[in-house]
Amino acid sequence: MASPSTLFAKLWDRHVVAETPGHPAVLYVDLHLVHEVTSPQAFAGLAARGLKVRRPDLTVATADHSTPTHDRALPVADELAAAQIRKLEKNCAEHGIPLHGMRSPHQGIVHVIGPELGLTQPGMTIVCGDSHTATHGALGALAFGIGTSEVEHVLATQTLLQRRPGTYEVRVEGRLGPGVAAKDVILALLARIGIGGGTGHVFEYTGPAIRALSMEQRMTICNMSIEGGARAGMVAPDDTTFEYVAGRPYAPKGAAWDRALADWRTLPSDEGAGYDRSVTIDAAALEPMVTYGTNPGMGLPITGRVPDPDHAADPARRQALRKALAYMDLRPGEPLLGHPVDVVFIGSCTNSRISDLRQAAAVLAGRTVDPRVRVLVVPGSQDVKRQAEAEGLAEVFRAAGAEWREAGCSMCIAMNGDQLAPGQYAVSTSNRNFEGRQGAGGRTFLASPLTAAASAVAGAVADARRLGETVGARWPRPGEGVG
């Protein structure tokens, strides 16, 4: 009998085209996702060598990063962004690559539309010039972000040179408590292992708490694997996965579905398969998480207090904490609950799917957002947008005083005009709180859609589990009365 194998090892071994001793493996790519920001230089590279796209039928593009989220009838005001989007259109037309562009009914964030259209399937290798490609691993795919040179390699050859990474089991035991979301699981993992903890490895999320999650919740967790330094994160496919994929436009149908399903059932890690590293998290012990610092590993339970850099044993850690607190203008020992916020952003490839919007809407229904807070709700795709409108969620957001926008990356990466002003605080459902990530000088508290929606109502960081008590507990800011 063959020795027990992990999900990762099975996928890797299936996709090795060639391997020369001492060289990285030539790995085949089943699906290549392309967007406007990291592809133009790759297409230019092809042109310079007179090369064509080898497999346009395994490639799909969308415009999401620099794409405005205002009314699609309006022109793209930023000339650089407009030129970048035009370049994508031209490159796709020239090479026969299907494009879900600005006016497509399926346009959206690349990591939202892949699974949604059934393009993302278990057992695939998937790459994209975007570090959040790990999202697709939620369906049992090996999916990772690549640079633009590698985008060019895949366009030209449908392969990549890759060194085999290590495996890292992230086991989540127990069950999540009420009001605790997938986002809180991943933020808790990052707080535990740090943003370099998974470097050189691929996470596999296992355990009963992961099995109990919906596909969309699993995507939220896999999405932020890169925030732990791991290039990929995976969840073994199960009935939840198969039910999600079945019937989607690009999913196999009929006899092809039966064949695919039989294959997908062989993918989960075998009993006794070993991992190079592992960590266990107790889901029942988790609280909603919020970040206080300038990387996603600087997070704490929402009822916690900002750590004191002087208590950090490691001098580098002490320096990093001091710098982060100075940037965030936070003091050691202060609670985050009640900290005033200026903007709430609900969206991004982490948390812009229909279930995320339902959670946010459940909090906002019958309530209004604090008038001092600008609230942006940005659906992950045009499909999500239509569904949210059909379900009445869009009306809940508008009635509460939030902006209901078109699909795109928006204020997660802040290159499309949606951005924080210097000094502003945001509670954001996105994935990065790096300095300036949401706009130069802007300050980000990462959190779940529940926490974000509760904070929109309170005008301050708020615990959705105790929203009634939190409203009115917004700290005063200089120059304003008690709010």
Added chain:
Amino acid sequence: MTPLAAFTSAVVPLLADDVDTDQIIPARFLKTTDKAGLGDSLFADWRYDAAGAPRPGFVLNRPGMPGRQVLLAGDNFGAGSSREHAPWALTAFGFRAVLATSFADIFRANALKNGLLPVALDPAAHARVADLVEADPDAEVTVDLAAGTVTLPDGTAASFEIDPFSRAMLLEGTDELGYLLARADEVAAYEAAHPARVDTTAPA
């Protein structure tokens, strides 16, 4: 790509851990469709104030820093996004090597493809470089990929490893695409044995 020969340079010290790609090159500069021209935007938010004036406290703005080819960073340099604009900006400014104790995976891969050497030193060797540069800010180091060493002004050398394949590519000045294109027959054989999983040009 030009073959990477040994070179000697003074060092720009940026001794912070977890320097992320949003600091190396903020996202608003990613609207370009070129690789060139990003040097002025390197570390833009640390380097310039809101009005665009250089912040005198930031290391790149200190006299004598432009022109140096070695950046000395802390741990986990290049965390975050996959943007290859990060090594493009670093090389456009003139850097040819970054010394750190570790690198984020995607940044390291991107750097190697652009002739920017990600030199991972062990913590003791890293601390020695940092101490020497602190004692003499104009101290020069020699980075020698063929030998796998960084030679310090005191004559001692710290060794570093680059995987042999990438090392050979850098020393020869060849690139990975040529290597992959030469395997077209093997790719075709793989494709013949493994039918496509989807057809993006037509729903199933």
